[in-house]
Amino acid sequence: MPNTTVALIGYGYWGPNLLRNYMELAGAEVKWVCDSRPERLEKAIARYPSIVSTTDLKVVLGDPDVDAILIATPIGTHYAVAMEALHAGKHVFVEKPMAMTVGECDEMCRAAEERGLTLMVGHTFVYSPPVRLVKSIIDSGELGDVRFITCSRVNLGLHSKEVSVVWDLAPHDLSILAYWLGETPLSVQAMGRSCIIDGIPDVAFLNVRYASGIIAELEVSWLSPVKLRRTVIVGSKKMLMYDDTESVEKVKIFDQGVDYKDPETFGEFQLSYRTGGIYSPRVENTEPLFVEAAHFIDCVANGTTPLTDGASGRLVVAALEAAQASLDAGAKNPDERRGRVERRRRAREE
Numbered sequence: 001m002p003n004t005t006v007a008l009i010g011y012g013y014w015g016p017n018l019l020r021n022y023m024e025l026a027g028a029e030v031k032w033v034c035d036s037r038p039e040r041l042e043k044a045i046a047r048y049p050s051i052v053s054t055t056d057l058k059v060v061l062g063d064p065d066v067d068a069i070l071i072a073t074p075i076g077t078h079y080a081v082a083m084e085a086l087h088a089g090k091h092v093f094v095e096k097p098m099a100m101t102v103g104e105c106d107e108m109c110r111a112a113e114e115r116g117l118t119l120m121v122g123h124t125f126v127y128s129p130p131v132r133l134v135k136s137i138i139d140s141g142e143l144g145d146v147r148f149i150t151c152s153r154v155n156l157g158l159h160s161k162e163v164s165v166v167w168d169l170a171p172h173d174l175s176i177l178a179y180w181l182g183e184t185p186l187s188v189q190a191m192g193r194s195c196i197i198d199g200i201p202d203v204a205f206l207n208v209r210y211a212s213g214i215i216a217e218l219e220v221s222w223l224s225p226v227k228l229r230r231t232v233i234v235g236s237k238k239m240l241m242y243d244d245t246e247s248v249e250k251v252k253i254f255d256q257g258v259d260y261k262d263p264e265t266f267g268e269f270q271l272s273y274r275t276g277g278i279y280s281p282r283v284e285n286t287e288p289l290f291v292e293a294a295h296f297i298d299c300v301a302n303g304t305t306p307l308t309d310g311a312s313g314r315l316v317v318a319a320l321e322a323a324q325a326s327l328d329a330g331a332k333n334p335d336e337r338r339g340r341v342e343r344r345r346r347a348r349e350e
């Protein structure tokens with residue numbers, strides 16, 4: 001089978017990671033890197049002299065050799081770049097979150113479907129070995145029924161001037177939860193605060209409720225003295241902790257819980273506490289981005305539907321929109337609320 005020829009659009013912070021992985025991938029050939037900033041292109045070419053560079057997206061889209069486009073531009077540009085690429089007949093991989101609104105996601109899905117093109121979203125963690133292992137543990141029933149999940153994704157992170165921490169970090173946990181639970185959130189509520197840049201929340205707490213009764217709390221922040229990437233799942237039989245900052249024991253299963261015994265006499269009930277062992281299964285050590293890249297190329301080559309397709313991207317954007325609406329409604333005064341709406345409008349126009 002001939003190689004799939006790809007072009008990377010956006011060589012800022014994240015684009016180099018995509019490029020490195022696609023350069024190593026059998027079955028893919030990177031022909032172009034496109035960035036509106038020439039100085040970024042110089043960096044790409046210095047590293048990979050075989051690649052052609054341009055600041056003009058139209059030049060890339062007009063190249064009949066190009067089969068697929070990888071989009072790693074800022075979030076507010078995803079929709080416009082993806083639609084242009086789909087209209088030019090190119091398969092599209094777009095970074096998370098897929099777009100800024102559910103309406104944009106719907107249009108992207110429709111455009112891809114009408115043309116028989118692959119549309120995949122970069123929900124990278126769905127391709128990460130520990131996340132996949134946790135999915136298999138949940139599906140095996142070892143934890144029993146999942147009751148609730150808490151996720152902490154915090155560090156002293158780069159403050160975005162474009163979007164809040166919710167749009168930057170929460171897509172990771174929302175996509176992981178969608179993959180694990182196979183459910184769409186019933187409701188999302190959020191509370192946040194803009195501590196450093198006015199109108200751009202840098203800390204937020206999201207509460208997510210699912211139809212099955214499962215509830216989840218997501219803490220996302222760029223303001224923390226320590227880096228946490230920790231998720232705890234409490235099941236009816238066992239509990240699990242997934243800590244992505246651990247180098248070896250990323251997943252731990254705790255044989256711990258509380259059992260309720262029906263009362264034998266009126267007004268009396270008994271609780272028995274289990275504090276059994278803890279074990280940590282072996283986790284494969286493959287780079288999630290490489291698995292993700294290989295999956296995209298496979299889907300393009302074979303016409304199969306990606307695990308993180310447009311529908312899964314849309315689901316995450318729907319949850320983000322709900323969180324944003326909740327944040328806006330909770331903004332403490334009308335000026336703050338107006339500031340947020342205005343910043344989002346400007347980011348989309350840039």
Ligand SMILES: NC(=O)c1ccc[n+]([C@@H]2O[C@H](COP(=O)([O-])OP(=O)(O)OC[C@H]3O[C@@H](n4cnc5c(N)ncnc54)[C@H](O)[C@@H]3O)[C@@H](O)[C@H]2O)c1
Nearest residue numbers: 010011012013014015035036037072073074075095096124
């Ligand atoms: N999957 C992950 O784990 C992960 C991690 C970080 C970032 N991301 C995503 O990657 C994307 C990029 O994030 P970043 O932090 O690299 O942003 P960035 O601002 O550092 O880089 C974006 C680059 O795109 C270029 N650009 C902007 N508009 C363009 C256009 N129309 N055509 C060509 N080039 C254009 C900019 O000049 C810049 O170099 C975002 O969607 C972000 O959410 C994903």
